[in-house]
Amino acid sequence: MNHQRYRPYPAVDLPDRTWPSQRIKEAPIWCSVDLRDGNQALETPMDLEQKLDFFQFLVSLGFKQIEIGFPAASETEFAFTRALIEGNLIPDDVIIQVLTQSRPHIITRTFEALEGARKAIVHLYNSTSALQREVVFGKDKGAITALAADGAKLVRELAEKYGEERFIYEYSPESFTGTELDYAVEICNAVMDVYQPTADRKAIINLPSTVEMSTPNIYADQIEYMNRNLSRRDGLIISVHTHNDQGTGVAATELALLAGAERVEGTLFGNGERTGNCDIMNVAMNLFAQGVDPKLDFSRMPDVVNMYERYLGMRVPPRHPYAGKLVFTAFSGSHQDAIRKGMMKVKDKDYWEVPYLPIDPADVGYGYEPIIRINSQSGKGGLAYILEQQFGLHLPKALQQQFSEVVKRVSDRDHHEMQPGELYELFEKEYVDLHVPLRLISYQEASLGTDHAQVMAKMEFHGREVPVTGEGNGLMSAFCNALEGLTGKKVEIKDYQEHALAQGSRSRAITYVELAGSQGEIYFGAGTSSNITKSSIRGVVSAVNKMLEDR
Template identity: 55%
Template sequence: MRTSGFANRQQNTSMPNGKYRPFLETNAVDLPDRMWPNNRITKAPRWLSTDLRDGNQALVEPMNPKQKRAMFDLLVRLGIKEIEVGFPAASAADFDFCRSLVADNAIPEDVTISVLTQARPEIIEKTVKAVDGMPRATVHLYNATAPVFRRVVFHNDKEATKQLAVAGAQEVLAGLEKRLSEATVAGFEYSPEIFVDTELDYALEVCESVMDVWQPGPDREIVINLPTTVERATPNVYADQIEYMSRNLTRREHVALSAHTHNDRGTGLASTELALLAGVDRVEGCLFGQGERTGNVDLVTLALNLFSQGIDPQLDISDIDHIVEVYEQCTSMVVPERTPYSGSLVYTAFSGSHQDAIKKGFVDRDERVAAAGGDENAVPWDVPYLPLDPKDLGRNYEAVVRVNSQS
């Protein structure tokens, strides 16, 4: 018998891989005593939905006011307590939507509205006007800090880039103190955009300078958001970066450390989960991974990953089909059939051997539940090929077994 020898073959391609550099050649992280690999996720993070900002701006046809309101109401029903609703100084539609939420008294007292702004005085003034009268509002300031943006986009050196962030923070603080009514509890968030490509010591320096302006302390939190604006490294590298920042930020007990991951390498979920191991308190993302390019992290999948491990996600996702329906109506996007947990085919088995194992799993579970006096919660879920009970998400068992030519 002859063997193919494929294992010893290497194929030469014409793809120009030489033009790309390994991420760690220019962005090495020195963290030999990293602790995150031994940590465990034991509770849900704080959730921020940016469906109405980052998600909306990435749509071919952004949502109209009716669709935005339907999406906002859905996010509130799910139990998301922080919702980024837009960039009010950049768009009349975003500004008007903010004011409509105030006029309609549509914001629950325990929900914080977040709005995005650049570090420019005229923009910050309009941003503060947009949130005036809301129960709780966070102004989210950002500026790009990575070397390629300093060199190519803004022609700024490190000091000028840092001073832009500091001046922006000063303008936000002044605007909030001068123009915001007592009816609104004000919060502040800062993002060094392109964080993953920014020198870690410099990212820390910029964040510290911004914190010096805001002066976080008891009852005066600051959100420091560290985005993978473009995902360019493996998830373990992002975890190292997060742990470095979490260890070295001063006033850490007054900082809500936040992750905002994109999915350019297809590992946005993994990056977020490792970031939680590394110290993140808060996660920004979108339903079903909507967002620029390949999207933001999928909040539904992330929450149900926690749920499948016995962790309360602090969100109500018990009617997944309704969530999909509203999402698709609002965004004109489609949730693919194989999307984890949410897709129409994810609880369906076509393979005969899979079907047989599932059937035996249900019989075994019925027997164990009966032995437990009928208490389903007393019996851990353990059915082959079904990592989650479809009934917990409002699905039934009718579609679990389907027949095709391979069955």
């Protein structure tokens, strides 16, 4: 890789830049360009009906400005514009935007498409970069400026003909990031000299990184430079339209907002040519995560993903911020444990604060089930969370640790993620109501005085029915002593815990029993019953069976 073929992008001489100390405190004006910039990048562009549906979808998300296309580019684009206007499909609070090159016949055709529109933004552009001037057009700066100004004059003439009060003017020096900054100011001012914007009737200056060529901080410097040096500043709305060639389109947009930009053009999930546009959803949700109202509604993110994939034929990657299937999912044991603890405490807090989850998945329409998923990398916290949330099992910590090792062995062996149902079945198979080789048939308890009890039980041991008797300072102690005599193993309860599995007087209970082996080994078992005493007895039997199977 010969890196010497490439030159570093020049820095902007702006030693007193102010944008690094700014904060974004409110949402910008959003303009979706999904139906134009996004659509033209598709292998199979949307047809008329699809575009009409997608327009309504964008409206439902809260977009108030929507670039609907390039009406002079094709009959489909023209027909779409007419369908929206003639069908009265544009809400009163939504402004459509159309794109036109600075060429007379294209501008004229664009206004023909807009006839009868209540309100529309006419987006005029021409390429201004040094490379485009030299390689594509073979024109100097003067000729390029004249091209832009002449186009603006025709736009204004036609606007006056069709009703100037209906139109908002927008100008883009296309390939702005490849344009000398002093010349970008010059050509934008020349166009605004034609449009004559005022504070009461503003025009839009859109400064696109048509090709992302620098780090985001340099783009922010460029925006701050333009913000300082453009004339008629009180009559302008500074807009940005970033692309993602270097993978920093979202960052460049956010830094541009810090530098004074007031409007953002972009697409859902960053669809667009080459590596795509700025992901407008990503920027909006970043604001949301900072406590700023984004003025867009992504509370039904799964529906947004489905619409995008169905109509555009694209796919949202599973790790896409806020929207991917795996963005709220943790497989790692340490992450799972932290999330579990955070979820237990967040209900008592005024603000959302859960480790590894910057926002509440429910805020974008996702449930909590996928937050923790289990594979060989998972730990005890993740297992405990799933068993608690979905099955009402509250495993003691030591049992969580032991069961996690069982899960890792199974997941490693089978090379697959374990679903919650599989996890529950594995837990039951390993610990709950075990009856081989030892099975409880029946038992009776007799009191032998204060703090002393006797148990007489009928057991099945290796297929043979055996009566046993034991005494102790309580039922559990007496039963353990009886099993010691039968099995020849030390049966000492180290700990046991119990809880109801469901609400109501007839609900089952589960008891977790921890036995200590003669060499310090630990054996767990669990028993269930509608009677708490029976669940305890069955838990002991299960734990003894674990002890007996240990070779």
